[in-house]
Amino acid sequence: MADAIAAAPAAAHVPDPAAAIADAELRDRVRFALTRIGKRHAAALAMRHAGLSYAEVGAALALNANQVGALLRRAELALKKELENGSSR
Amino acid sequence: MDHLADGTLRRLVDDGETLDDIQASHLASCAICRSKMAAIVDDAGRTHDVFLRALTADASGADSDDADSSSAWRSISPRLMRRRSVLLSGPWLIAATAAAAAVCLLAFTPVGTYAQNFLTIFEPEQFVALPVSRSEIVSLPDLTRFGTMTQRVAPQVRDVSGQAAAAALAGFPVEVPTWLPTGTPAVARYAVTSGSDSTFTFSARKMSAMAPHGRPLATMPRALDGAMLELRTRPAVILAYGEPVSSLRGSESSSRRNANDDESRGRDFPPLVVVQAPVPSVRSTGATVAEIEEYLLHQPGVSPALAAQIRAIGDPATTVPIPIPIDRAFGQRVRVQGVDGLGIGDDTGVGGIVIWQRNGMIYGVAGQLRQRDILAIAESMR
Numbered sequence: 001m002a003d004a005i006a007a008a009p010a011a012a013h014v015p016d017p018a019a020a021i022a023d024a025e026l027r028d029r030v031r032f033a034l035t036r037i038g039k040r041h042a043a044a045l046a047m048r049h050a051g052l053s054y055a056e057v058g059a060a061l062a063l064n065a066n067q068v069g070a071l072l073r074r075a076e077l078a079l080k081k082e083l084e085n086g087s088s089r
Numbered sequence: 090m091d092h093l094a095d096g097t098l099r100r101l102v103d104d105g106e107t108l109d110d111i112q113a114s115h116l117a118s119c120a121i122c123r124s125k126m127a128a129i130v131d132d133a134g135r136t137h138d139v140f141l142r143a144l145t146a147d148a149s150g151a152d153s154d155d156a157d158s159s160s161a162w163r164s165i166s167p168r169l170m171r172r173r174s175v176l177l178s179g180p181w182l183i184a185a186t187a188a189a190a191a192v193c194l195l196a197f198t199p200v201g202t203y204a205q206n207f208l209t210i211f212e213p214e215q216f217v218a219l220p221v222s223r224s225e226i227v228s229l230p231d232l233t234r235f236g237t238m239t240q241r242v243a244p245q246v247r248d249v250s251g252q253a254a255a256a257a258l259a260g261f262p263v264e265v266p267t268w269l270p271t272g273t274p275a276v277a278r279y280a281v282t283s284g285s286d287s288t289f290t291f292s293a294r295k296m297s298a299m300a301p302h303g304r305p306l307a308t309m310p311r312a313l314d315g316a317m318l319e320l321r322t323r324p325a326v327i328l329a330y331g332e333p334v335s336s337l338r339g340s341e342s343s344s345r346r347n348a349n350d351d352e353s354r355g356r357d358f359p360p361l362v363v364v365q366a367p368v369p370s371v372r373s374t375g376a377t378v379a380e381i382e383e384y385l386l387h388q389p390g391v392s393p394a395l396a397a398q399i400r401a402i403g404d405p406a407t408t409v410p411i412p413i414p415i416d417r418a419f420g421q422r423v424r425v426q427g428v429d430g431l432g433i434g435d436d437t438g439v440g441g442i443v444i445w446q447r448n449g450m451i452y453g454v455a456g457q458l459r460q461r462d463i464l465a466i467a468e469s470m471r
Contacts, residue, residue: 026139049136065100068096069100072099072133074095080135
């Protein structure tokens with residue numbers, strides 16, 4: 001039993017049409033949510049998740065590193081709220 | 090001092106070295122900041138996973154006619170996927186994965202809007218050895234035949250500077266051994282793994298499609314078909330003492346490493362690893378652990394003797410059976426920190442593990458040491 005449970009994560013790689021549809025729906029939800037949280041928030045999230053450092057994000061948005069942290073935090077909360085609202089719509 | 094700002098805490102998630110000593114000390118001792126930090130870590134991890142999944146779907150759906158698809162969005166996908174590979178391939182991953190497996194940190198919990206539909210069906214309270222033969226292990230049914238696993242939040246591993254930083258990032262007080270055997274490196278490297286969220290959905294249709302020829306699987310009960318389990322691992326702190334033997338010896342030919350997989354795996358672990366994490370839980374939309382266990386035990390490949398052994402272990406909702414190859418090691422109940430735990434290994438020094446649960450936390454100590462030394466290390470944790 002424990003072996004079977006421990007082996008479970010490998011199943012994440014099994015192609016599954018339902019999972020593909022769910023991922024595509026999530027993609028659309030994320031894009032829509034990003035359009036609603038404000039340009040600076042969306043830009044900070046996109047840049048950070050594209051691999052830019054805090055300094056690079058800060059340079060692009062004229063912020064210091066801690067301000068970038070604060071912006072990211074607000075952006076993540078806003079995105080979370082939008083995705084939750086999207087689920088209930 | 091004032092509580093730490095959200096921006097400071099959020100930056101700490103991405104860069105563990107941003108706090109000065111005063112801030113780190115405050116964070117380690119302030120329940121308010123630690124609670125806030127835990128929420129920030131959780132939100133950051135979920136956002137990261139959402140981006141990864143969205144971009145993965147974007148990459149696989151290149152022929153989508155979605156009018157909202159932007160070239161800018163697509164342009165960051167490859168970079169993000171590279172970043173993901175870096176996150177998941179660090180030197181800590183092997184130790185983290187092994188240690189996490191050692192203390193069974195897989196959990197099933199609800200997230201988001203589904204939460205109200207789930208019931209907790211499993212919370213480990215004790216670990217019990219389940220002696221199995223190699224043939225029994227090989228013949229166990231593959232869980233992937235019974236449904237689909239989707240990982241929604243992948244665990245991330247971060248190196249941190251020490252005990253206080255680890256406690257701050259993980260959100261719980263970190264215990265450390267106060268005794269180590271002679272010859273064990275005295276200084277530990279610290280890392281924190283973030284939580285992970287996965288779902289497993291049982292599917293009778295998939296089970297039928299994947300049933301092996303000539304060996305039909307037992308019919309899936311209606312209560313299981315479509316039932317969803319949600320798995321969640323919570324932040325774990327890992328202490329590693331010393332370097333993996335393989336890193337000290339430098340590169341070796343792959344042919345030699347592959348010649349004996351067990352020996353190779355042993356060289357990939359530090360001499361001593363200590364893991365601690367909050368107790369995980371398993372939640373389900375309906376199916377109970379007993380129903381799931383009973384169904385799986387009726388599958389071809391599970392011998393009647395093994396099934397009887399598992400049934401005899403006790404309450405499946407609180408007991409974790411740890412399969413132990415009978416030709417490699419032995420498991421025994423041990424007393425550690427005033428509670429019952431499970432010791433796996435021997436007294437030859439080849440290697441061993443001690444696992445126990447106390448006050449809502451799971452602890453694991455694993456090392457290439459004698460069982461009695463591993464137990465003494467576990468007993469000394471404060």
